[in-house]
Amino acid sequence: MIIDSSDCISPPFFVNIESFIITLLLMPELPEVETVKQGLQFLIKTSITACELINSQLRWPVDPLIPQKITQQCILDITRRAKYIVIKLRHGSLIIHLGMTGVLYVCQSHVSRKKHDHVIFTLSNNIELRYHDVRRFGSIHWAPHPIMQHRLLFQLGPEPLSDSFNPSSLHATLSTVKKSIKSTLLDQKIVVGIGNIYANEILFAAGIHPCRLSNSLRIDECKLLVKHTQSILTKAIALGGTTLKDFLNPQAKPGYFQQTLHVYGRKDQPCTHCHTNLAHIMHGQRTTVFCPTCQK
DNA sequence: AGGGCCTCCTGAGAGC
DNA sequence: TGCTCTCAGGAGGCCC
Numbered sequence: 603m604i605i606d607s608s609d610c611i612s613p614p615f616f617v618n619i620e621s622f623i624i625t626l627l628l629m630p631e632l633p634e635v636e637t638v639k640q641g642l643q644f645l646i647k648t649s650i651t652a653c654e655l656i657n658s659q660l661r662w663p664v665d666p667l668i669p670q671k672i673t674q675q676c677i678l679d680i681t682r683r684a685k686y687i688v689i690k691l692r693h694g695s696l697i698i699h700l701g702m703t704g705v706l707y708v709c710q711s712h713v714s715r716k717k718h719d720h721v722i723f724t725l726s727n728n729i730e731l732r733y734h735d736v737r738r739f740g741s742i743h744w745a746p747h748p749i750m751q752h753r754l755l756f757q758l759g760p761e762p763l764s765d766s767f768n769p770s771s772l773h774a775t776l777s778t779v780k781k782s783i784k785s786t787l788l789d790q791k792i793v794v795g796i797g798n799i800y801a802n803e804i805l806f807a808a809g810i811h812p813c814r815l816s817n818s819l820r821i822d823e824c825k826l827l828v829k830h831t832q833s834i835l836t837k838a839i840a841l842g843g844t845t846l847k848d849f850l851n852p853q854a855k856p857g858y859f860q861q862t863l864h865v866y867g868r869k870d871q872p873c874t875h876c877h878t879n880l881a882h883i884m885h886g887q888r889t890t891v892f893c894p895t896c897q898k
Numbered sequence: 899a900g901g902g903c904c905t906c907c908t909g910a911g912a913g914c
Numbered sequence: 915t916g917c918t919c920t921c922a923g924g925a926g927g928c929c930c
Contacts, residue, residue, distance in 0.1 A: 661906070661907090661924085661925080661926090662926090685924080699924080699925090700924095701907095701923090701924060701925090702907085702908095702922080702923055702924065703907090703908080703909095703923095718908090735907095736907080736908055736909070737906085737907045737908050737909085737922095737923085738906080738907055738908080739906075739907065739908095739923075739924060739925085740924090779900090779901095780900075780901075781900080781901055781902080785901085785902080788924085788925090790924090790925080797923080797924070798922090798923065798924090885902095886901095886902065886903070887902095887903075887904080887922095887923080888922090888923065888924095889921090889922080889923090
């Protein structure tokens with residue numbers, strides 16, 4: 603099903619909703635959430651005139667009072683913290699996590715609703731912001747100011763692209779952690795925004811074996827981790843995230859990830875560097891792919 | 899206290 | 915062709 607682009611508001615979103623949904627079967631990580639946030643900036647200063655909960659059974663039940671709380675409020679700002687999109691209103695904020703398959707898309711009100719559209723925010727100018735999520739791993743919360751005190755945001759670690767994420771602080775943090783570095787990179791209390799795909803790629807780029815205990819990493823290895831974390835995420839953001847780039851190209855041309863993934867999704871295939879077959883193991887029910895030769 | 903496993907969910911793809 | 919099973923993963927919560 604193709605939504606006529608004349609129905610849709612502002613690129614880069616919403617040209618072909620079918621493609622958007624399919625490509626977002628890759629989970630949104632920090633670059634994708636950042637790209638969504640940037641794409642929604644044009645909604646700032648618009649008002650929410652209504653909110654409909656079609657299916658409030660997301661990862662957590664959506665507060666049934668949210669429609670009442672947000673209606674007639676103006677969107678003051680749209681920001682990101684970790685993988686959360688924060689829509690700031692006058693008397694509080696909406697905190698939205700896209701989970702694995704969550705999508706925020708904007709269209710005109712008359713556009714027919716899709717299966718798995720769970721929450722509809724009607725805005726002024728006859729447009730709607732819709733939360734669409736096939737697997738319903740995402741969540742939507744209401745938080746009064748100051749929102750950083752909210753339980754979901756309170757314990758989060760540093761943003762990976764900020765100055766607070768640096769080799770010395772990372773080394774100090776890791777020295778207290780006994781679990782594997784792969785699990786640690788996924789721990790949002792250590793550093794935010796990294797999911798399974800980027801964790802695999804970062805460890806490969808840094809030449810660090812995913813099973814290494816976090817507290818065994820030397821300062822020079824922490825420097826490599828910080829360097830490659832920042833370069834990979836920065837590159838992904840510059841390219842518009844993984845899946846949104848794909849979305850702009852419904853002709854199924856490979857997007858950022860298909861072009862640049864070195865290990866994720868390539869188990870048993872040759873290493874792009876040394877040609878050794880890539881190995882894979884499970885870490886907490888998540889697939890970890892690595893090169894047994896390049897990663898020590 | 900810290901680490902690791904379980905759980906929620908749906909659709910794609912493989913196997914029969 | 916159609917049914918069944920497996921797999922994918924974010925992150926809170928529970929168990930050891």
